Amino acid sequence: MGQIRLPGNPDIDVILRRSARARRLSLRLSQLDGRVTLTLPRGVTEAAGLAFLRDREDWLRGHIDRHEGMVDVTHDSVLPIEGVERRVQPGAGRSVRVEGGALLVPGAAADAGARLRGWLRARARDRLAEASDRHAAALGRGYARLTLRDTRSRWGSCTADGGLMYSWRLILAPPEVLDYVAAHEVAHLAQMNHSPAFWAVVERLYGDWRAPRRWLHDNGATLHRYRFDT
Incomplete structure (x- = not known):
């Protein structure tokens, strides 16, 4: 290239x-x-x-x-956390924390994006592990491992040996969207396809999956607007 x-x-x-x-x-x-x-x-x-x-x-x-412009994440940027927009502000101490409508990130503005990305990945892992464990228990099947990536072509995947992969950017989406993706991938533990039987499993685990699936179709690309390495 x-x-x-x-x-x-x-x-x-x-x-x-x-x-x-x-x-x-x-x-x-x-x-x-x-x-x-x-x-x-x-x-x-x-x-x-x-x-x-x-x-x-x-x-x-x-x-x-x-085309919506890219957002370089630093102090005073606005980005969604679990579907709620927060403004990045300088914070004291050593940890990122949410206070009201603010996302307080300690350290220099130039480091805010990288620091925040680490915090978001950890938060995504917690939420996705909880959702995957819950859906896997309901299904009666275990999974082998859970990994996070910054994928652009898919929000999640399930391998033949039971490995679950998710995009950590799901933490930016509303919680019901993250939960739907977890249910979708866990359902592949039983059905490695997108047949009517697969969608029946998704519905049993999650309920009516059409609204969060439509949200991802309509809004998912916007989650990639945010750049954390500036």
């Missing part, structure tokens, strides 16, 4: 991806993080790619303007 820049106000940085399988030039704007990727088939030059970008500049800038 490489990178080129489309000049303008402002300039647009474009990731350049070459593909032997691509049959034509293609342009993609990620709805998760706003990154622009241009795919070039074999034999197409960067100059041709830049000309392709210029032809589609108005379309690209229009879509970028409509």
Whole structure:
């Protein structure tokens, strides 16, 4: 992969991806993080790619303007914690804590994002472990392990040997959404598919799963707006 820049106000940085399988030039704007990727088939030059970008500049800038901006987490940032928006403020002591509508993060502003990410991951693990244990007990099946990642393509997964994986960013979503994802993945311990039988297990564990599933479809991408390494 490489990178080129489309000049303008402002300039647009474009990731350049070459593909032997691509049959034509293609342009993609990620709805998760706003990154622009241009795919070039074999034999197409960067100059041709830049000309392709210029032809589609108005379309690209229009879509970028409509894309919600990224949030670099530091003091005075606002982000959701379990679905409730909190403002990050400097705090005393050594631990992150919630007070009213504020999220108090000790230390320098430059370190607030990294410190807060660690706190969020720990909180996510606690909530997801509790939910997974509860649903697994109701199902009558155990799971092998629980891991957290910062995945963009899925909110959770279950392996054939009973390993559960979740995105720690679920801690930003409303609690019922996190609980639904835990029920969904635990249900895979019994049904490694998405058949009607699988959804029946999800409904038995969680109840009506349609609203939290719809919330993730409509709002899940916004959870990736927040950058903790600034």
